[in-house]
Amino acid sequence: MARNIHRSPVMADVARLAGVSHQTVSRVLNDHPNVRPETRDRVIAAIEGLGYRRNSTARALVTKQTNTLGVVAFDTTLYGPASTLYGIERAARDAGYFVSIVSLRELTRDDLAEALDHLGRQQVDGLVVIAPQSAVAVALSQMPQPVPVVTVEGDADVGLPVVNVDQRRGGVLVTEHLLRLGHRTVWHVSGPQDWLEAEGRIEGWRETLLAAGAPVPEVLTGDWSPRSGYRCGQRLAGMADLTAVFVANDQMALGVLRALDEARVRVPDDVSVVGFDDIPESEFFAPPLTTVSQDFSEVGRKAIELLLDALAEEHEPARPPGEPPGGPAEDTPPPPHVVVQPHLVVRRSSGPPRAA
Amino acid sequence: MARNIHRSPVMADVARLAGVSHQTVSRVLNDHPNVRPETRDRVIAAIEGLGYRRNSTARALVTKQTNTLGVVAFDTTLYGPASTLYGIERAARDAGYFVSIVSLRELTRDDLAEALDHLGRQQVDGLVVIAPQSAVAVALSQMPQPVPVVTVEGDADVGLPVVNVDQRRGGVLVTEHLLRLGHRTVWHVSGPQDWLEAEGRIEGWRETLLAAGAPVPEVLTGDWSPRSGYRCGQRLAGMADLTAVFVANDQMALGVLRALDEARVRVPDDVSVVGFDDIPESEFFAPPLTTVSQDFSEVGRKAIELLLDALAEEHEPARPPGEPPGGPAEDTPPPPHVVVQPHLVVRRSSGPPRAA
DNA sequence: AAAGCTGATGTGAACGCTAACAATTAACGC
DNA sequence: GCGTTAATTGTTAGCGTTCACATCAGCTTT
Numbered sequence: 001m002a003r004n005i006h007r008s009p010v011m012a013d014v015a016r017l018a019g020v021s022h023q024t025v026s027r028v029l030n031d032h033p034n035v036r037p038e039t040r041d042r043v044i045a046a047i048e049g050l051g052y053r054r055n056s057t058a059r060a061l062v063t064k065q066t067n068t069l070g071v072v073a074f075d076t077t078l079y080g081p082a083s084t085l086y087g088i089e090r091a092a093r094d095a096g097y098f099v100s101i102v103s104l105r106e107l108t109r110d111d112l113a114e115a116l117d118h119l120g121r122q123q124v125d126g127l128v129v130i131a132p133q134s135a136v137a138v139a140l141s142q143m144p145q146p147v148p149v150v151t152v153e154g155d156a157d158v159g160l161p162v163v164n165v166d167q168r169r170g171g172v173l174v175t176e177h178l179l180r181l182g183h184r185t186v187w188h189v190s191g192p193q194d195w196l197e198a199e200g201r202i203e204g205w206r207e208t209l210l211a212a213g214a215p216v217p218e219v220l221t222g223d224w225s226p227r228s229g230y231r232c233g234q235r236l237a238g239m240a241d242l243t244a245v246f247v248a249n250d251q252m253a254l255g256v257l258r259a260l261d262e263a264r265v266r267v268p269d270d271v272s273v274v275g276f277d278d279i280p281e282s283e284f285f286a287p288p289l290t291t292v293s294q295d296f297s298e299v300g301r302k303a304i305e306l307l308l309d310a311l312a313e314e315h316e317p318a319r320p321p322g323e324p325p326g327g328p329a330e331d332t333p334p335p336p337h338v339v340v341q342p343h344l345v346v347r348r349s350s351g352p353p354r355a356a
Numbered sequence: 357m358a359r360n361i362h363r364s365p366v367m368a369d370v371a372r373l374a375g376v377s378h379q380t381v382s383r384v385l386n387d388h389p390n391v392r393p394e395t396r397d398r399v400i401a402a403i404e405g406l407g408y409r410r411n412s413t414a415r416a417l418v419t420k421q422t423n424t425l426g427v428v429a430f431d432t433t434l435y436g437p438a439s440t441l442y443g444i445e446r447a448a449r450d451a452g453y454f455v456s457i458v459s460l461r462e463l464t465r466d467d468l469a470e471a472l473d474h475l476g477r478q479q480v481d482g483l484v485v486i487a488p489q490s491a492v493a494v495a496l497s498q499m500p501q502p503v504p505v506v507t508v509e510g511d512a513d514v515g516l517p518v519v520n521v522d523q524r525r526g527g528v529l530v531t532e533h534l535l536r537l538g539h540r541t542v543w544h545v546s547g548p549q550d551w552l553e554a555e556g557r558i559e560g561w562r563e564t565l566l567a568a569g570a571p572v573p574e575v576l577t578g579d580w581s582p583r584s585g586y587r588c589g590q591r592l593a594g595m596a597d598l599t600a601v602f603v604a605n606d607q608m609a610l611g612v613l614r615a616l617d618e619a620r621v622r623v624p625d626d627v628s629v630v631g632f633d634d635i636p637e638s639e640f641f642a643p644p645l646t647t648v649s650q651d652f653s654e655v656g657r658k659a660i661e662l663l664l665d666a667l668a669e670e671h672e673p674a675r676p677p678g679e680p681p682g683g684p685a686e687d688t689p690p691p692p693h694v695v696v697q698p699h700l701v702v703r704r705s706s707g708p709p710r711a712a
Numbered sequence: 713a714a715a716g717c718t719g720a721t722g723t724g725a726a727c728g729c730t731a732a733c734a735a736t737t738a739a740c741g742c
Numbered sequence: 743g744c745g746t747t748a749a750t751t752g753t754t755a756g757c758g759t760t761c762a763c764a765t766c767a768g769c770t771t772t
Binding site for chain 1: 757758759760761
């Protein structure tokens with residue numbers, strides 16, 4: 001009686017069919033040299049005949065590599081994180097890795113610790129953490145890291161490899177654009193101040209104003225949501241000398257546009273509005289939004305690139321021979337920091353001030 | 357010399373420290389009964405003392421369960437899929453599962469096959485496939501399924517468990533809303549016709565019009581993007597008798613609003629516009645958009661619920677005793693089909709027609 | 713022609729865990 | 743008091759790979 005009819009084939013089955021040992025099958029599978037072509041063909045035929053697929057669990061047990069990368073993300077319903085995640089997933093899969101994801105409910109130390117614990121249980125080979133708050137990056141750096149970690153939009157000063165978009169530069173681009181159009185100064189609706197992205201955009205904006213000798217207005221702070229933008233917009237609508245606003249993301253910019261519209265302030269005739277992110281919708285706002293475009297997929301790709309580098313380094317330590325391990329403190333190179341440049345997309349929401 | 361200083365502890369280490377056998381450690385870890393409380397405490401102390409963590413790979417090898425669920429998604433940069441994914445991830449993690457994700461580049465049979473192959477290699481215990489096109493659902497149903505599968509937004513007639521939002525009902529809600537406001541008929545900008553969601557919304561819309569004896573205008577077809585909505589909006593702006601439009605998603609609705617605005621058609625005074633999805637932005641469109649809200653997280657949760665049920669069933673087949681396995685064709689229950697109800701969110705983009 | 717090498721293959725152990733069974737002890741009933 | 747049973751623990755054997763090493767032919771080398 002063939003009672004094993006439903007058991008999926010293992011290496012030994014393939015070996016038997018091909019008339020070789022299981023080890024030879026393993027050699028074929030792992031592209032070892034020193035297998036006679038004829039034997040190789042026979043093994044491959046047996047593999048295909050049986051529909052054999054290597055058991056990755058058993059393999060992981062002995063190689064101690066799961067071929068899985070963990071990704072810790074936050075609020076993946078937003079366009080930016082979602083795009084970054086997509087870029088990461090794609091690059092990782094192209095490199096032959098599985099991607100295990102954990103979305104943080106909240107950007108807290110506990111949630112982060114839980115996420116790392118979860119992925120740790122799964123024995124991921126490496127980790128990408130989207131850490132947009134300085135506190136998160138710091139917390140991360142203080143946790144034990146049994147595997148290589150790359151952060152995205154994280155804090156470069158925290159001692160971990162980082163990939164991020166040059167937020168400061170984005171702020172500069174926007175502010176210069178508006179000043180060049182003839183505006184005396186530019187107001188700013190920022191994201192939450194503990195977010196690194198918000199901070200960078202503020203910096204770029206402030207520096208540019210200062211460099212131009214323009215007055216630096218008080219910063220209005222939102223929380224990235226359209227609603228918070230709307231509230232800030234209502235406050236802005238009451239300002240007499242307002243001619244230009246830089247809003248830290250497109251969603252809030254939408255809220256600002258709405259508030260200005262309700263207050264009968266015309267954009268761009270009365271006030272210029274510039275956003276940040278270039279979400280697919282922003283081209284169709286009323287009016288189409290001038291904004292800053294970030295290549296999120298590129299960020300994801302770079303993050304995986306860095307992680308794979310770290311993984312490779314882990315396996316060939318490349319320690320200079322004769323150097324006793326753990327000996328004199330070699331000057332280890334600083335962790336890599338990849339910066340992706342954003343660019344300005346000019347649309348109709350920005351123009352010269354009315355009474356120039 | 358302690359040469360193993362960096363080797364992470366295994367069960368045997370814990371056993372040695374606690375003065376028991378490794379099997380007893382295993383029993384403690386798996387909450388087996390019949391372990392003396394005192395022994396249990398000693399083991400737990402040893403585990404904590406050593407910082408021991410069970411090796412999930414070794415465990416998976418023997419239990420043949422990876423505790424990982426695979427998710428196949430498409431275009432996760434969109435709000436809907438991203439939210440669904442989030443719901444899935446959250447529910448799966450709460451249930452103690454890891455989540456491995458694959459985003460399809462394209463909605464093709466080949467891409468799907470590759471994704472399933474990828475996840476198959478990883479030996480996932482179960483699969484959630486977001487299959488918004490009928491063709492995808494069909495292709496999926498024809499592929500070998502070594503593990504339980506649940507589809508989301510898939511085709512209920514294809515023989516696989518499904519969780520979806522009642523799109524038809526959504527179309528009905530919108531159309532009834534507009535007719536009740538006094539519109540003679542309602543135009544429709546649909547999604548791509550091979551998408552099940554697009555189809556369901558069209559159906560609900562058409563049925564409602566027919567039931568009310570209202571004329572059924574030609575359907576304009578978009579591709580979910582704001583740009584396609586804009587193009588359709590331009591065409592609509594030229595229609596003389598237009599008073600109401602149902603747009604199949606909020607992004608396209610934004611495009612329609614933009615086109616109407618450019619054509620000096622006022623919303624809702626001249627034309628009412630209703631969307632679908634209730635993305636966070638839609639409340640701040642000009643004007644705020646009446647739309648249909650779908651509980652994507654609920655969809656994700658339900659999908660995992662179904663999958664876990666299937667997984668549990670797999671292990672306790674619950675076959676009536678005396679019934680020979682593979683014997684007479686028992687009338688297997690139809691695959692479960694969970695439907696989540698959407699609801700209408702009325703905002704300012706819809707109102708009574710001008711010349712009522 | 714003996715020794716040495718190289719290429720091709722096989723054998724046994726190990727990875728760290730759980731399942732099945734065996735063994736030991738304590739408790740119980742008549 | 744002794745078999746019977748239940749509770750607790752240990753022993754052994756895998757799970758399906760890869761790694762380290764052994765083997766064995768067929769060549770070269772001197």
